[in-house]
Amino acid sequence: MKAYPTFTEVSSCEITKAQFLExxxxxxxxxxxYGQIFVADARAFxxxxxxxxxxxxxxxxxxxxxxxxxLRARDKAKDYFIAEVSHEMRNxxxxxxxxxxxxxxxxxxxxxxxxxxxxxxRAKYFxxxxxxxxxxxxxxxxxxxxxxxxFETAEFLKEVCEAMTPQAQERDNExxxxxxxxxxxxxxDPARLRQVLVNLLSNACKFTDxxxxxxxxxxxxxxxxxxxxxxxxxxxxxxxxxxxLDKLFVRFKKLSExxxxxxxxxxxxxxxxxxxxxxxxxISCISEFGKGSKFTVLIPARLPQAELVQxxxxxxxxxxxxxxHPTVLVIDDDPAICELMERFLGSKGYNVIxxxxxxxxxxxxxxxxPAVITLDVILPGGKTGWDVLGxxxxxxxxxxxxAVIIALPRDxxxxxxxxANNNQ
Amino acid sequence: xxxxxIANDDRDIRDVFSRKFNAWNHxxxxxxxxxxxxxxxxxxxxxLIILDSRMNLSANEDVDDRAGxxxxxxxxxxxxxxxxxxxxxxxxVLVEDLCSLMVSAGCVAVVEMPIxxxxxxxxxxxxxxxxxxx
Numbered sequence: 001m002k003a004y005p006t007f008t009e010v011s012s013c014e015i016t017k018a019q020f021l022e023x024x025x026x027x028x029x030x031x032x033x034y035g036q037i038f039v040a041d042a043r044a045f046x047x048x049x050x051x052x053x054x055x056x057x058x059x060x061x062x063x064x065x066x067x068x069x070x071l072r073a074r075d076k077a078k079d080y081f082i083a084e085v086s087h088e089m090r091n092x093x094x095x096x097x098x099x100x101x102x103x104x105x106x107x108x109x110x111x112x113x114x115x116x117x118x119x120x121x122r123a124k125y126f127x128x129x130x131x132x133x134x135x136x137x138x139x140x141x142x143x144x145x146x147x148x149x150x151f152e153t154a155e156f157l158k159e160v161c162e163a164m165t166p167q168a169q170e171r172d173n174e175x176x177x178x179x180x181x182x183x184x185x186x187x188x189d190p191a192r193l194r195q196v197l198v199n200l201l202s203n204a205c206k207f208t209d210x211x212x213x214x215x216x217x218x219x220x221x222x223x224x225x226x227x228x229x230x231x232x233x234x235x236x237x238x239x240x241x242x243x244x245l246d247k248l249f250v251r252f253k254k255l256s257e258x259x260x261x262x263x264x265x266x267x268x269x270x271x272x273x274x275x276x277x278x279x280x281x282x283i284s285c286i287s288e289f290g291k292g293s294k295f296t297v298l299i300p301a302r303l304p305q306a307e308l309v310q311x312x313x314x315x316x317x318x319x320x321x322x323x324x325h326p327t328v329l330v331i332d333d334d335p336a337i338c339e340l341m342e343r344f345l346g347s348k349g350y351n352v353i354x355x356x357x358x359x360x361x362x363x364x365x366x367x368x369x370p371a372v373i374t375l376d377v378i379l380p381g382g383k384t385g386w387d388v389l390g391x392x393x394x395x396x397x398x399x400x401x402x403a404v405i406i407a408l409p410r411d412x413x414x415x416x417x418x419x420a421n422n423n424q
Numbered sequence: 425x426x427x428x429x430i431a432n433d434d435r436d437i438r439d440v441f442s443r444k445f446n447a448w449n450h451x452x453x454x455x456x457x458x459x460x461x462x463x464x465x466x467x468x469x470x471x472l473i474i475l476d477s478r479m480n481l482s483a484n485e486d487v488d489d490r491a492g493x494x495x496x497x498x499x500x501x502x503x504x505x506x507x508x509x510x511x512x513x514x515x516x517v518l519v520e521d522l523c524s525l526m527v528s529a530g531c532v533a534v535v536e537m538p539i540x541x542x543x544x545x546x547x548x549x550x551x552x553x554x555x556x557x558x
Contacts, residue, residue: 086515087478087515090537091515091537093538094437094440094537094539095440096538097540098441098443098444098538099440101542102443124540127538
């Protein structure tokens with residue numbers, strides 16, 4: 001007598017997903033002899049299944065296409081709505097600002113004057129908010145395309161500082177601008193860079209009284225000889241509390257609120273971060289509460305061409321092409337280790353690139369095809385070095401690349417399972 | 425003292441502009457849609473036009489994001505109005521690159537709504553009137 005597979009056996013097969021079993025019950029319900037699935041003709045069965053699958057697939061594709069059309073229409077309607085609303089808001093603000101202009105100063109009482117000035121500052125805040133929301137919306141939808149051009153950095157920064165001087169003086173701050181001699185010419189989007197620097201300078205001026213705000217620019221070369229510009233915006237203001245530092249670049253976090261600051265939308269730094277990312281750079285902040293803050297923007301002196309085509313890609317490591325020197329990819333979250341590797345391997349004629357976490361490492365390995373990969377076991381985020389190794393070995397694009405695990409002794413034995421080369 | 429045509433479909437905006445210009449010793453004429461703007465500009469030959477980019481096309485037609493652009497093109501194409509300087513007024517609209525389109529159509533400046541700095545705006549107006557590029 002023929003042995004039929006039991007229900008449990010069938011369900012352990014690879015093709016038996018929940019949906020499949022459901023279909024099966026419907027089609028072959030009568031052929032189910034008490035808990036067993038009766039499969040009479042495997043080929044006919046699979047043909048039938050394929051046909052059903054194709055039918056389901058066609059229906060679902062059609063449904064999806066309908067949904068996509070619907071979503072596109074809704075998206076367009078939303079854009080239109082936002083344009084309409086903001087148009088109206090801007091026109092209303094025009095009336096408010098315009099009419100405030102007509103109020104004659106000499107005829108006002110002290111308290112009226114105060115009211116007028118408050119209305120003015122609230123209207124300005126409203127406008128700022130509106131502008132930031134529109135900017136942010138455009139940014140997250142990927143609608144911002146950089147318009148790079150060549151410009152003299154020193155001259156550009158001088159203009160930015162001149163424009164910011166009145167704001168610095170509002171709170172009796174000195175605004176200083178120091179530009180290193182090697183900075184030279186930039187190939188970036190000047191309008192976007194200005195937006196970022198103005199945002200940072202404006203924040204610095206807002207949170208500093210009778211102090212100094214300094215804008216410094218200097219150039220530096222990375223290991224591959226790629227030139228980057230480091231902009232530092234430092235102030236002697238109130239600084240940021242350590243627990244608030246982490247939230248700085250997070251959406252809609254307004255640190256200043258608690259400290260009684262009424263202006264600023266909380267979106268400025270988020271927008272700056274997105275823009276700097278588009279420019280292929282990074283933004284960071286260090287601060288000592290009560291003493292001041294320093295924001296650092298590091299961007300490549302020349303915008304990589306790839307960024308123009310695909311403005312969403314935010315790759316902190318500028319692509320380098322090295323023909324003669326073999327590339328080593330260092331995946332390690334410890335900057336000290338990365339630096340050590342760079343120094344050591346760099347002196348041996350290797351071109352070193354590094355990644356701070358697993359995902360970035362895997363992406364870099366695929367893109368850059370390094371000659372060797374070194375891998376730390378403990379990495380930030382959800383993935384360990386072993387996971388990353390597994391991922392590299394499972395991908396045809398990276399499985400051939402020799403990997404060196406930098407591991408603690410007790411982790412060693414796993415390495416060989418994943419095909420890591422003799423670890424050190 | 426100059427004569428300025430304000431083309432804008434919002435009555436309050438026209439009013440604010442006209443009071444401002446009066447305070448700066450200019451006189452104003454006003455149009456509330458694109459068709460009227462062209463007619464008035466041709467009839468009155470003002471020294472300057474403050475042109476809203478988005479208006480009703482005519483008294484019976486709907487609002488159009490490119491109405492101002494059409495007015496500018498039309499005026500620049502006619503010999504009698506081609507030399508009148510135009511300052512375009514824009515606010516957020518869905519037309520891509522509206523600013524550069526307005527400039528290519530011959531506007532001397534594009535001012536974004538709302539105006540918050542009237543000293544700066546006055547400078548732009550005076551420069552446009554004096555025939556210099558603001």
